[in-house]
Amino acid sequence: QVGEESYLDQVEIKPKDFCHLLQTSNKKMLTSQPTPASFKEVYDKVIAKYESIISLHISEKLSGTIQGARVAAKSTKYSDKIHIIDSKTSSAALGLLVVKAAQLIQKGLGLEEIIDRLKIAADNVKIFISIPTLKYLMRSGRLNKTKGFLGTLLNLKPIMTVNSDGYIIEAAKVIGQKKVANKTLDLAIKFAKSVKNPRFGIAHVAAPELAQWYCHKIRIVFNPSEVIITEASPALSVHIGIGGAAIAVLGQKML
Structure with missing residues (x-):
C-alpha cells in the first residue's frame, strides 16, 4: 500500500514501477497479506486441473500469509488435497524451495516424499x-x-x-x-x-x-x-x- 492506494504485488505493480515510487514518493508504504478469499480463488482454479496442491509460503513468523492460506484451505471441500508448508524463510530463499519442489515433481516422486524433502530443505x-x-x-x-x-x-x-x-x-x-x-x-x-x-x-x-x-x-x-x-x-x-x-x-x- 502506497498512501491510500493499494496494489497487488507482481500483478498490479511490478518491481521497476515500485522502485520508482520508492525513490520519488514520500507517502507511507505498508504491506499486507492476501485474503483467504484470494487463496481460495487460486486453489479452486488449480484443483480443477491437478490432483493435489503444495502451497509453499513465507515464514509465518514474518507474515500472516500462511494463516490466510490455512483458512482458505479449510473452507474448501477438498482441504485434504491442499498441503500447506511453512518455508520458514522469505524472498530468494523461498524461490529456491519452489524451484526444488518443481524439480522433485518432474522427477516423478510421490506426494508425501516431495513434502518430506521440502520440509528438510526448509531447514537447510x-x-x-x-x-x-x-x-x-x-x-x-x-x-x-x-x-x-x-x-x-x-x-x-x-x-x-x-x-x-x-x-x-x-x-x-x-x-x-x-x-x-x-x-x-x-x-x-x-x-x-x-x-x-x-x-x-x-x-x-x-x-x-x-x-x-x-x-x-x-x-x-x-x-x-x-x-x-x-x-x-x-x-x-x-x-x-x-x-x-x-x-x-x-x-x-x-x-
Whole structure:
C-alpha cells in the first residue's frame, strides 16, 4: 500500500514501477497479506486441473500469509488435497524451495516424499540481506526512528538473515557501503561451504550491478550450474530499499 492506494504485488505493480515510487514518493508504504478469499480463488482454479496442491509460503513468523492460506484451505471441500508448508524463510530463499519442489515433481516422486524433502530443505536454506540504508526500514516502521537516526549517523549497515525458527535477525553489522556487500557475500559463501551441492539465488532492488558482482564471485568459488537472479518483489523492497540485495543458499547437510 502506497498512501491510500493499494496494489497487488507482481500483478498490479511490478518491481521497476515500485522502485520508482520508492525513490520519488514520500507517502507511507505498508504491506499486507492476501485474503483467504484470494487463496481460495487460486486453489479452486488449480484443483480443477491437478490432483493435489503444495502451497509453499513465507515464514509465518514474518507474515500472516500462511494463516490466510490455512483458512482458505479449510473452507474448501477438498482441504485434504491442499498441503500447506511453512518455508520458514522469505524472498530468494523461498524461490529456491519452489524451484526444488518443481524439480522433485518432474522427477516423478510421490506426494508425501516431495513434502518430506521440502520440509528438510526448509531447514537447510539461508538468506543474507544487505541493507544499504536505514531510511526504508524507518519509513516502513520496522526500525525505531531514534535507532535509525543513530545508525545513519554512524554509517552502520546491517545484514539480516532468517533464523531456524523463521524470524528475521541481524547476522552482522558493518560500517560503509562497500563493506556491507563484501560481508554479505562472505556470510553466504561461508554457509555454502558448510553444505553439500549448494544452489544460489540472488534478489536485488534496482541493483543489477551488485547482483551480477555477487554472481561472479559465487561462480569463482563454486562454479554452480546456475545462479538465479531476480528483482526483489515490492513486499521486500519496501523494507530494504533501493540498492539492497539478498543472497540465498540451499544445500544439503554434511554427513
